[in-house]
Amino acid sequence: MSDPIHLNSYQRDARIARSRVLVSAGLVLLAFIGLLVQLYILQVVNFDVYTTRAENNRIHTRALPPPRGLIYDRNGVLLAENRVSFSLMFTLERVGKNKNWREVLDKLVEVLQLSPEERETFERRALQSRRPFEPALIMSGLTEEQRALFAINQHLLPGIEEDVQFVRHYPQGEHFTHTVGYVGRINSEELKKLDPVLYGGTNFIGKTGIERFYEEQLLGQVGVEEVETNARGRVLRVLSRTEPIAGKDIYLTLDxxxxxxxxxxxxxxxxxxxxxxxxxxxxxxxxxxxxxxxxxxxxxIGFKAYADLRDSIDAPLxxxxxxxxxxxxxxxxxxxxxxxxxxxxxxxxxxxxxxxxxxxxxxxxxxxxxxxxxxxxxxxxxxxxxxxxxxxxxxxxxxxxxxxxxxxxxxxxxxxxxxxxxxxxxxxxxxxxxxxxxxxxxxxxxxxxxxxxxxxxxxxxxxxxxxxxxxxxxxxxxxxxxxxxxxxxxxxxxxxxxxxxxxxxxxxxxxxxxxxxxxxxxxxxxxxxxxxxxxxxxxxxxxxxxxxxxxxxxxxxxxxxxxxxxxxxxxxxxxxxxxxxxxxxxxxxxxxxxxxxxxxxxxxxxxxxxxxxxxxxxxxxxxxxxxxxxx
Structure with a gap:
């Protein structure tokens, strides 16, 4: 005797379909409510937090280094001056997540045709302690040829920008070296001891002589500017600016x-x-x-040039x-x-x-x-x-x-x-x-x-x-x-x-x-x-x-x-x-x-x-x- 044939129950199928629709609708409603809650948290509860973050990504505060005070002899002859120098600044935070910053430096060395020793110097300077988004000076005294090469290849060098800075120069050369002294780059040990606000944006410090003894007077006061930048960190416009105050000029008793x-x-x-x-x-x-x-x-100074001075039997240093x-x-x-x-x-x-x-x-x-x-x-x-x-x-x-x-x-x-x-x-x-x-x-x-x-x-x-x-x-x-x-x-x-x-x-x-x-x-x-x-x-x-x-x-x-x-x-x-x-x-x-x-x-x-x-x-x-x- 064959099994009986079961007929579909349309009432039961309808109940199952309705229950599934209600569950789906409930899940959609819950998701929508969750989305509304999240939007409320983002736009109302944490409005100030995320607004600040967005502004920080768009608006940045930059330190403006003051011009260093000049040094003259007793009759007004210039012994230490400031000259315009084109430099390269490197900001690690602007390299991007998909780019290794060391590869960027490798590319820079390749573009400018520099030596392995200079590549090591760049990395050492880039790793110096600093505040977030504060650029590090990695190279100064760019020639016109180097500037042109950098401009052509800048799109391959994220995080690196050209900047114009004042760099110390001693027009009398070796004649006042041991009295006036000289400035040099701030090293890692000095950076740990210096006031980060006072030396914001400043890359040089007095090393010897008058430059060192009267560092505080020659330094001046740092300025500040707020700038708006794009996603690549390029400045779009200046929002506000407080001018730096130049260091004090010093007249020496020397003739x-x-x-x-x-x-x-x-x-x-x-x-x-x-x-x-x-x-x-x-x-x-x-x-x-x-x-x-x-x-x-x-x-x-280069390693060889310094070694020649250091090891000279006549001890010029x-x-x-x-x-x-x-x-x-x-x-x-x-x-x-x-x-x-x-x-x-x-x-x-x-x-x-x-x-x-x-x-x-x-x-x-x-x-x-x-x-x-x-x-x-x-x-x-x-x-x-x-x-x-x-x-x-x-x-x-x-x-x-x-x-x-x-x-x-x-x-x-x-x-x-x-x-x-x-x-x-x-x-x-x-x-x-x-x-x-x-x-x-x-x-x-x-x-x-x-x-x-x-x-x-x-x-x-x-x-x-x-x-x-x-x-x-x-x-x-x-x-x-x-x-x-x-x-x-x-x-x-x-x-x-x-x-x-x-x-x-x-x-x-x-x-x-x-x-x-x-x-x-x-x-x-x-x-x-x-x-x-x-x-x-x-x-x-x-x-x-x-x-x-x-x-x-x-x-x-x-x-x-x-x-x-x-x-x-x-x-x-x-x-x-x-x-x-x-x-x-x-x-x-x-x-x-x-x-x-x-x-x-x-x-x-x-x-x-x-x-x-x-x-x-x-x-x-x-x-x-x-x-x-x-x-």
């Missing part, structure tokens, strides 16, 4: 012509010269030779006038006379018999005078004119190291003397306490004897020697030597002035200064050849600083020494003698004879300041003793 004269007088030899205006403390010239062109450091440490030798003897008189260990009538050497009691060691035959009886003035070592051995032994340290420190030895000389070292005015800390040893009497002639542990810089000479010229009046004449039109103020050197009898200064005049013009003066050729009366003192010590019983023999182991030649002077206007310190490395080699250099600097174009002493500098006025 370009005197600087040139000092460099010429040094004649290409290694050494340093410092010239200071006596009554104001203004530094008129500061020379450290050899030097180098600071412009190559501004945009980034080294600032000799502020950081060079040299035994002062006999140039400190005038200061020693004032110290000895004030200590009471010698008096105005003191005489010492010189057999050509000095010996400590119960010692066989002989401390030799440079004149091994001796000068016989020597008083204060003759001790300076002849630079008699025996006199100063005797005086130092009588004073002792503690009195020497106390009185000589007042002349600035063993401390930084400059007000705004970047990188200046303190030198060393030794004491028993210093030796105990340094070597764990006691002080010996023989070390005091050597200290009396500026040898042994004592170390000074050329600027210290110049300042000590100023103090001799002014009878102990302290004005810190300084480089800034005005900053933004205002004179710098010394926040920590040094006390003047007080002595119990003004004649202490007088007899020491007369001895310095005898050096230049006395019948037995060690530099009388230089002094007598001058158109004015000078006061000076020569010195010789040992580089290699000579064993007891042996004599200095230049022919047996490497040129760089020969003595340094030193000389200090001021003029005119009766009305001092300018003081000079000269150090010629391995020049050997201060009176013969360094004194003509000092005279050339003095001539350049005191004489007119006809070789006659300028009216304002006459003291009644110059040639042609009174003999």
């Amino acid at each position: 370009t012509k005197l600087q040139a004269a000092a460099e010429q007088a040094l004649g290409g030899r290694r050494g340093a010269i410092v010239a200071i205006q006596v009554n104001t403390g203004e530094i008129l010239a500061m020379v450290s030779q050899p030097s180098f062109d600071p412009n190559q450091f501004v945009l980034g 080294f600032n000799r006038f502020a950081r060079g440490l040299y035994p002062p030798g006999s140039v400190i003897k005038p200061m020693g006379i004032v110290s000895g008189l004030e200590s009471g260990k010698i008096n105005l009538n003191t005489k010492v018999f010189d057999p050509g050497y000095f010996q400590l009691k119960n010692s066989t060691h002989k401390f030799r005078n440079w004149n091994r035959y001796g000068d016989g009886w020597v008083d204060i003035r003759l001790s300076l004119a002849r630079s008699n070592d025996t006199f100063f051995y005797e005086m130092a032994n009588e004073m002792g190291v503690k009195l020497l340290h106390k009185h000589m420190s007042q002349f600035g030895f063993g401390q930084r003397v400059g007000l705004d000389v970047d990188g200046e070292t303190a030198g060393l005015m030794p004491s028993p306490e210093w030796k105990q800390r340094r070597f764990k040893q006691v002080w010996f009497p023989g070390e005091t004897v050597m200290l009396g002639i500026g040898q042994g542990y004592m170390q000074t810089t050329p600027i210290q020697m110049a300042q000590a000479t100023v103090l001799m010229a002014t009878n102990g009046k302290w004005i810190r030597p300084h480089l800034a004449k005005t900053i933004g039109g205002e004179k710098p103020i010394d926040p920590d002035p040094m006390p003047d050197i007080e002595v119990s009898n003004p004649k202490f200064w007088e007899i020491a200064r007369e001895g310095m005049e005898d050096v230049m013009h006395g019948a037995r003066g060690t530099a009388r050849g230089t002094g007598n050729s001058a158109m004015y009366r000078m006061a000076g003192k020569s010195g010789t600083a040992q580089v290699k010590s000579i064993p007891q019983g042996e004599r200095y023999n230049r022919d047996k020494l490497n040129e760089r182991l020969r003595d340094h030649a030193l000389f200090v002077a001021y003029a005119p003698a009766k009305k001092p206007e300018i003081a000079v310190a000269v150090m010629v490395e391995n020049g050997e004879a201060g009176a013969r080699v360094a004194s003509p250099v000092a005279k050339a600097v003095l001539d350049a300041w005191l004489l007119d174009e006809n070789g006659v002493v300028k009216e304002e500098y006459r003291d009644g003793t110059e040639k042609g006025v009174h003999q």
Whole structure:
């Protein structure tokens, strides 16, 4: 028997269809309600959030770096300026999700035909810490050819834009490198310490010299602008702008012509010269030779060029006038006379018999005078004119190291003397306490004897020697030597002035200064050849600083020494003698004879300041003793 045939129930099918329609309609309604809720959240609840995000994608705030303050010499000659430079800026956030930023840099190197070293530099600069959407300077100083190549291929280089910036330039080249200094790119270590707002958009910072010391004044105040951009980050229009405020201009005390004269007088030899205006403390010239062109450091010096400077045996990167440490030798003897008189260990009538050497009691060691035959009886003035070592051995032994340290420190030895000389070292005015800390040893009497002639542990810089000479010229009046004449039109103020050197009898200064005049013009003066050729009366003192010590019983023999182991030649002077206007310190490395080699250099600097174009002493500098006025 076959199975029965089932007929469709139209009522049941209709119920199923209706239920499915209702469920579908319910799901659609729920989806629609969800969409409405989401639209409400987006457009009402989170309206401010998403509006801000949209504006941030469209509107950006850009820092406007201020023009750096200019630097001039005392007469308005430009020493540091700002020049327009075309640069490439890279913003990582604008590269796009579908593009690797390293590939963009690879393409840039290919387009501009650059070296692998420059490619590494670009990546390092791109990765420097910065705020979001803040562009990084990756390349400066674009040539016209590079600009054209970039413009043609810019569509292949997302995130990279050309920008116009001011870049530092030093029109005087190497002549003021160690005084003015230079700026360079902000490195990663500096970036961690700098205020991101203050340095917003700024890519350079003072590295050395005045550029570094007065960084805050030269920097200026950053500006801000709001710009509207498209999806690629290209600026469509400027919405608002607050102009940056330029840094303060600085006029230095330096004189370009005197600087040139000092460099010429040094004649290409290694050494340093410092010239200071006596009554104001203004530094008129500061020379450290050899030097180098600071412009190559501004945009980034190449590895090879830097290595050549760094490894040069002549050390052009080294600032000799502020950081060079040299035994002062006999140039400190005038200061020693004032110290000895004030200590009471010698008096105005003191005489010492010189057999050509000095010996400590119960010692066989002989401390030799440079004149091994001796000068016989020597008083204060003759001790300076002849630079008699025996006199100063005797005086130092009588004073002792503690009195020497106390009185000589007042002349600035063993401390930084400059007000705004970047990188200046303190030198060393030794004491028993210093030796105990340094070597764990006691002080010996023989070390005091050597200290009396500026040898042994004592170390000074050329600027210290110049300042000590100023103090001799002014009878102990302290004005810190300084480089800034005005900053933004205002004179710098010394926040920590040094006390003047007080002595119990003004004649202490007088007899020491007369001895310095005898050096230049006395019948037995060690530099009388230089002094007598001058158109004015000078006061000076020569010195010789040992580089290699000579064993007891042996004599200095230049022919047996490497040129760089020969003595340094030193000389200090001021003029005119009766009305001092300018003081000079000269150090010629391995020049050997201060009176013969360094004194003509000092005279050339003095001539350049005191004489007119006809070789006659300028009216304002006459003291009644110059040639042609009174003999």
